[in-house]
């Protein structure tokens with residue numbers, strides 16, 4: 001494995017950039033900010049979302065979560081963002097677009113759409129996260145997430161999640177049902193009353 005180190009200069013400041021080149025076309029990358037000392041650092045595990053992160057789709061909340069995670073890490077003074085190329089919760093871009101079509105054409109929600117095309121609800125693996133945190137010598141994290149399954153998956157890998165730090169979703173009329181579905185069907189931990197308060 002070749003670990004390529006560089007810098008990423010962002011809106012909130014400069015991060016150390018680490019590309020874990022293991023021969024895959026899209027190797028995992030991590031961006032580390034500041035110096036973590038006494039407390040477990042804030043860690044954000046971000047999954048690829050071409051539609052949201054690259055094109056700014058309004059039907060999910062990925063871009064807002066990215067921005068809020070960077071803000072939280074900068075405000076805290078330290079933290080790490082790990083980006084995994086697990087498009088569509090690990091089903092890949094083509095099947096994510098198939099799932100999108102089921103949502104747009106047939107009114108399926110984000111959970112049923114995956115099942116309707118013969119995929120699982122969430123096919124992500126966090127094995128890479130374990131290796132990356134080991135490399136950074138981070139045994140315990142404060143995880144920026146709303147997803148209890150992600151916390152469980154990390155704990156099963158032996159990663160100590162010392163605390164979960166919620167990222168309240170940036171709700172708009174186009175992503176409100178999607179965000180509601182994540183709370184109701186995937187147990188994401190945000191207050192539904194604030195989600196419902198957004199006007200159509």
Ligand SMILES: Nc1nc2c(ncn2[C@@H]2O[C@H](COP(=O)(O)OP(=O)(O)OP(=O)(O)O)[C@@H](O)[C@H]2O)c(=O)[nH]1
Nearest residue numbers: 047048049060086087088089096099110145146147
């Ligand atoms: N299959 C599918 N994937 C989606 C859809 N919308 C977003 N995604 C993917 O969902 C992933 C992000 O997962 P989320 O469910 O938003 O959140 P999470 O990572 O589980 O939890 P957080 O840590 O709170 O962000 C990315 O890989 C997106 O590409 C969708 O409608 N269908």
Ligand SMILES: [Zn+2]
Nearest residue numbers: 049052060062
């Ligand atoms: Zn998204």
